[in-house]
Amino acid sequence: MGKILCVAEKPSIAKAVANHLAPAQAQDVRGLAWLKNYVFDYNFGRTWGASNVVFTSVAGHIKSTEFDQRYRSWNSCNPSQLFDAPIVNYVENDKKVIARNIEEQARSAQVLFIWTDCDREGEHIGTEIRDIALKINPRLEVKRAKFSNIERAHVISAAKNPVPLDEKQANAVAARIELDLRLGAAFTRMQTLALKPMIDRVQELKVISYGSCQFPTLGFVVDRYFRVKNFVPETFWYIKVTHKKEGISVNFNWKRGHLFDRMAVTVLFERCLMAKMAKVIKVQKKPTSKWKPLPLTTVELQKMGSRFLRMDSQRVMKIAEELYTKGWISYPRTETDQFDKGIDLKQIIEKQQQDGVWGPFAQGLMNGGFKQPRNGPHNDQAHPPIHPVNYVVGVQLNDEERRVYEFVVRRFLACCSEDAKGEATDIEISYGDEIFRTHGLIVLARNYLDVYPYDKWESSQQLPQFSVGETFVPTEAKMFDGETTAPGYLTEPELISLMDANGIGTDATMAEHIAKIKERTYVMTRLKGGGRNGGGDGNIEATSTGTRGARGGRGRGRGGRGGRGGGNSGSRQGGNRNGGVQEFIPTTLGVALIEGYDKVGFETSLSKPFLRKEMELQMKAICAGTTTRNDVVHQNLEKYREVFVRTTQQINVLKAVSLGQ
């Protein structure tokens, strides 16, 4: 029998796949408890037939990329030389054990079968494994498995249908690695060396870093800061009609919302008053529903953590990783918001039946309440949505772990239940030449809301009976004024959304970039709503008082789905929990960097997110074969070298802004 060496990207995949293929004997690799070789026999059928298998894994990338030794010291060269200084690829000390295991196993194998994640980084990790193995054993046949989840049938099918490694995807990643290193190091050294003497008053300041992700992240914060700072409130006017019927006071909102022209509103208002009678022109009752949430992705978990679990994104990820390592939840880094058809969701629900709090709800799902989860638009082809794997009783977890676990479970159960159902009533009246309307909601069946307290959808006050054609003299009609209010500073969920939408970082790294711009003192955070240290400095978010304040023209209790974050008008509890959200304010240094680069005036300001987007497109082009790694690297290096030269020439501009000019 021939020997097949299988290598996954991480131990959990090796374990799961090996167990699907055959009962395996697990051997620790050189005393590491977390790295194992699974040894078993398996028949690969037409491809390789009956074989001895060793199924092992790496732990992410094995090799590091660095400048040649001569260029590593900051004084060794002019930072501009980093654009073409030689680069070396090597195995870091802490990865040597992993590399050696691959070598040892590859020596006696006929086939190297790669099981890294089926994404670009996975493809690149695959080539790292291949290079190490081929160096020891050049006669190896190299294949990879194509799989998008670790369900048994899917894995078995992948095992029997190996495909070639995709060199193009690996090359796209190699281009990214080289560009991030060269540009990051060159700009970081240049900036730091040029600016540090200027701002020495900040003693602990060490490095003024540049990175293709951290700078756009900072850019978002600064951008919002200026929108807040430069905001000029505008006065608007509107008409509100109130009518009391059957002892219920109903507010009718103006269909036009509000106008910025006082005279116009006055004229329209007087026409209403002259008309005296209002007439009901529409009464519509219709069934409505609030959709259950989508299956949970990493980005969504981080946003919800900031909103409801009182943890920043980095903390949420740390906790989620621990829950994953202990086997309570699935892999926490995923972009997928659709469950694969093959996955046995009921078996997951079943395990939650024993819980004292949400157990009864899970039982309800088992007893006929189950509904297939919605499918979101994302699928990373590597991991399922985050879901509970095993039941753990709350007392076994610490407080933070319990909050995250509970959220993951509730979210999952909500996904598997029915949308909330209600009845919406829309009433419109004409009054003068104007139309006013009100909206009512009766929640008929809460369904998923019973297990998912993070969403709010509540019945509005009962509306009295109105019928079309009915006329009345409104109890009250008044003209009000209000002022547009400034946006708030950027919150963490908003920042994550922006990064996600602009392709800044990945699900696994977004929290790190946010932490980095804090660590570099480019930004400060504080509790939104003027928390502890929210002292004297400007309460920018104008508060609405009395008759002032924007009313966006929405009826009460509307509760649109997918409610955007921030100022959620209707929900009392949601509002309270929002008190835990951090807001981001750039420091003088942070503002200076972004402003400085904007002022130096390239069309390609380093703070702008589209540079990273361009890079993403170029990587896709490499994958598609329409360009090559070499072309992308060289084109970008030339482009950024120009930026680099112009920045060093105009470094005084950057210095001036940093000094607060």
Next chain:
DNA sequence: GCAAGGTC
């Protein structure tokens, strides 16, 4: 003393 991407 620099980046971003994997993962333990």
